[in-house]
Amino acid sequence: MVTHHIPSTLEETLKLLETNLYQVMCGGTDLMVQSRSWANTVPKLVKPLVFISQLSELNFIEETPDYIEIGSVTSYETLLNSSLVPKVLKDTIIEIAAPGIRHVGTLGGNIANASPAADAVCTLIALDAIVEIMSSNSIRTEKICDFIIGVKKTTLKPNEIIRSIKIPNVEHDYANFYKVGGRKADAISKVSLCVLCNVKDNIITKFRIAFGAVGPKVASNIKTDELFVGKTIDEIKNNIDDYTKKYASLITPIDDQRSTKEYRHKVALNMIKAFIETL
Missing domain, CATH: 3.30.465.10 (Uridine Diphospho-n-acetylenolpyruvylglucosamine Reductase; domain 3)
Known part of the structure; x- marks a missing residue:
């Protein structure tokens, strides 16, 4: 003891x-x-x-x-x-x-x-x-x-x-959290995503993303996020695949008892698309 x-x-x-x-x-x-x-x-x-x-x-x-x-x-x-x-x-x-x-x-x-x-x-x-x-x-x-x-x-x-x-202590126009687990409650994440975004006159002024369960630590990259800043929402939506793929190299999951790396990679990118479609 x-x-x-x-x-x-x-x-x-x-x-x-x-x-x-x-x-x-x-x-x-x-x-x-x-x-x-x-x-x-x-x-x-x-x-x-x-x-x-x-x-x-x-x-x-x-x-x-x-x-x-x-x-x-x-x-x-x-x-x-x-x-x-x-x-x-x-x-x-x-x-x-x-x-x-x-x-x-x-x-x-x-x-x-x-x-x-x-x-x-x-x-x-x-x-x-x-x-x-x-x-x-x-x-x-x-x-x-x-x-x-x-x-x-x-x-x-x-x-x-x-x-x-x-x-x-700052405000965000959009602030969303997404999680995929083995069940709807009381589950460890297979993949998670938090996205923050500010928009003024249809132009993105702030874009911030963090991914959970896709690497050895929570994954984020401010330089990649900044590629969205200054773009119009329409430009991002019209090129949604190109902008989503900018995060592909950041997502480096593993196979474990909860999921496969292929599934996690695909779902993480789909989560970004789901957020962009809400703008």
Whole structure:
């Protein structure tokens, strides 16, 4: 059995992380699955645990002129009931797991787990969100697209914790999330897509896409997105195949128990077409 700590403050938590290699746990909705063992046996947890779900300093939603800031242990259910949270993020969260999971799961955990199929991460990257990361002696920020560097890999150091997620406080004319899973609810994504778009006088002024479950991390490319900027909606629609194929090289899925790479590649491109047709 591993030892555990339940610190009462963020300061106490950060001091603990300086003393040993701990596994930080909030809702545990990913960690406990990854650590599961045979029936009626304890989970295979190697590191001592530090629980953080009780830390009030990490449980908040605040708005500034520049950002919507969300504490890393704020539950999905709390986000669904907040008027400050962007609708496209709510549309994403409602597709995640089931109500029981959403009452304990968090954005902080979804980001730190760094799954390529993480639905919330897909939308947060499209939104150009950043994470604020703390240790006992430093605070730093990093774009989520840079923070996650591979499958289950991030730049988080052993003595650091995600304090908050900051979403730029901007409006979008179109903000859509698409997901294909093995069933209509409580499913891990085979493919997911978040698209944001602004239009003025029939001309696209912003275009942002992120794909989930099509590579070793959520896939996005700002240079490709910018090829849409300055084009009219009619021009994009009249050349829909050409513009859709610009993302083909970004989509590099694998075969696994949920789907095939050929299916994922085709569906990802079809999702872009489906969005363009809504403009």
